[in-house]
Amino acid sequence: MKLKYVAIAVLLCQSLFSSAQHTPVKNNLRAPAFPLVTIDPNTSAWSYSDELYGDVVRHWTGKTFPLLGVIKVDGKAYRFLGKEEIELEPIARMGEDDHWKAPYTEKEPSAGWNTLAFDDANWQTGIAPFGTKDKESHAKTDWQEPKIWVRRIINLEKDLAGQSVYIEFTHDDDAILYVNGIEVVNTGNRTGKNNRVKLSDEVVKTLRKGKNIIGGYCHNRVANGFFDFGLFLEREGSNHFDQEAKQESVDVQATQTHYVFDCGPVKVKVSFTAPMFLDNLDLLTRPVNYLSYQVESKDGKKHQIEFYLEASPNWALNSPLQESESSEFKNGSLQYVKTGSKNQQILGNKGDDLRIDWGYFYMAGDQKNTKAMIGDSHDLRNQFLKSNHVFQSSVSGKQLALRQSFSVTSKYSDKILLGYDDLYAIQYFNENLRPYWNRDGQSTIEKQFDLANKEYSKLIKASDQFDAQLMQSAIKAGGKEYAALCALAYRQAIAAHKLVKAPNGDLLLLSKENDSNGSIGTVDITYPSAPLFLYYNPELAKGLMNFIFYYSESNKWTKPFAAHDVGTYPIANGQTYGGDMPVEESGNMLILTYAIAKAEGNAAYAKKHWKVLSTWVDYLVEKGLDPENQLCTDDFAGHFAHNANLSIKAILGIASYGYLAEMMGDQQTADKYLNQAKSMAKKWKTMAQDGDHYKFTFDQSGTWSQKYNMVWDKILKMKIFDEDIRTTEIKYYLTKQNIYGLPLDNRQQYTKTDWISWTATMADDKETFEKFISPVYRFMNETVDRVPMSDWIYTDKPKRSGFKARSVVGGYFIKMLAEKMEKVK
Known part of the structure; x- marks a missing residue:
């Protein structure tokens, strides 16, 4: 009977959800860059301009990922996507x-x-x-x-x-x-x-x-x-598509980016969709996105339409100078074009500013209405302009294109699928692992495309519903500007990871430390990213941590604190970062383990890793109150000792261990570590007190910093620090804000936007929260740096200090997580 009632409840929830407003609140944010194709750190394509046709489509690193879209209406060509690249x-x-x-x-x-x-x-x-x-x-x-x-x-x-x-x-x-x-x-x-x-x-x-x-x-x-x-x-050369469509609007939602264009007598709606739902791992990791479009006659007359999409082999190359091979073929109901490097060195490169050069990039459309073209870009474009239906293809050609032709009197809709088969995704302690979607080696990229094609209508509807729900929840939690930032952050945060299955069956959600050093599985990247995954699926939050636990439990990492990383993407054979962050990473792991336990209502995950958690907590007891001269996650600011914010992390890490022991029924251990944490918190208050605020470092009066780590004391209801510390700090921070946000500390005018969202969540009311978020929204809306969202920005000018496209923007979801955790006992 219990199962029956559960099923009825699920159906009721689905009914209520489907009857809700499926059209998301429009996102009015002028994004620094607009997400187009987001699969993983390798296949990540963005528009860096206000208009979709204003610049070449680019990889998150800024290197060109040429994707050219043109629609011809009654013989007149309008370029709506990308730009003919300067050679x-x-x-x-x-x-x-x-x-x-x-x-x-x-x-x-x-x-x-x-x-x-x-x-x-x-x-x-x-x-x-x-x-x-x-x-x-x-x-x-x-x-x-x-x-x-x-x-x-x-x-x-x-x-x-x-x-x-x-x-x-x-x-x-x-x-x-x-x-x-x-x-x-x-x-x-x-x-x-x-x-x-x-x-x-x-x-x-x-x-x-x-x-x-x-x-x-x-x-x-x-x-x-x-x-x-x-x-x-x-190089000298003529453009073929000088006539641009007129872009009327752009709207970035969590799983989709929507554009509307005026192309003479027709209106064209174009959407890029990545149905990345965090509770469906097979779908989350399916390496196929959609470019869908709808053409509508504005005058009710019949118009002849030709749709053209061209891509470069750059999508499967690290450097355009590498040799590539391209082909076209049919499989099932789809017409494909495919490209890849001639020299397939699987997992052959590692590092930050790199693009994948193994595996294959694909585009596909319905066989009934799709023609494939491979060849020199000038020849392909001329053939399209001349409506030449006899295509001269060559596998040695540099470009690949798909073309669809139809007539429209009212409305017509179609799509092209874009995807990538990386064959093997990660090397994990010297074993090459396939991507999660093909973890057992029994699937193929063609099967994934076929599933994506068959499920298209259902997934577009589900994406619309998800986008609407996310916007509504985020607006309720933190306001419209907060919701806009979360919508833009969603795909960026997820696509900076790769999901694989470990040989022991564990999920491994491995981040790439984009645009900082290329590390894989960095713990202090996991920590700020985690709120997104804790909110939607705690199993994925475990996936952010499993490899760090394994690293220590296998004795491959023997130090008494947590490692910084497990390698350089995509090679995860052990830490490669040059410096340890002992208090930082140990505190991160303990706090997130307790957050998972609270989200799940049990400490089973902690119990599984209790021995190594016990080692780390004792390190924090010894070293955490007044940290030595060491790096923290804000390592770009250099080494410094006596870091008050890092001390908070250590204290809450110890408290997390105590609460986990309590959840496991070990009250004696719980009392020991909770009392230890509370005692340290009292000492912290005395050591950090500096009049109307608290110090940046214990030894420097007249300093201040964001104490963003204290947000977990509130979210997880730990009651370790006196509440008046948070209220005092929030009041003080409001006096230190600049036009584009709250500086990280008193030393520089730069900040971290993820930490601002954490600091803002420490506020007791939505109005104060929005006072911290609004400047960040303004920065993203006005910044002159056109890159996927930076998290390291200046607060006094619309420029980034560094970093882009990093997963840490998943930390924006901490306010939504706080709202959700408020309902947890």
């Missing part, structure tokens, strides 16, 4: 492609060092790229000092006046570049990879036949320095 010829290649030599110095030179006349005879000679060289670095010259100056001489065979010339550069951190003594780049305090700047006519006029010079300066402020630059010339 560049190298004048002086980047070091990643050509290890160029140049004089350099790490001691500040005299004036004129960036001109041809300067005498650099006493400088050293190095090979690019320059960087802090270690086993994970691609640097060829080891650069350990804070600053470096490089002189690169370039011999030109002719004058370049009147031509379009670009300088490309990668820098960590500050960079200034000069061409023939003229400053052309000055980044300020930030990092960047493969940035490209067009040189002014004034500068180009100086590029004459014979010797020229690029002078480069870089300042590495903390760690992992890197410097590389090159010069490129735009």
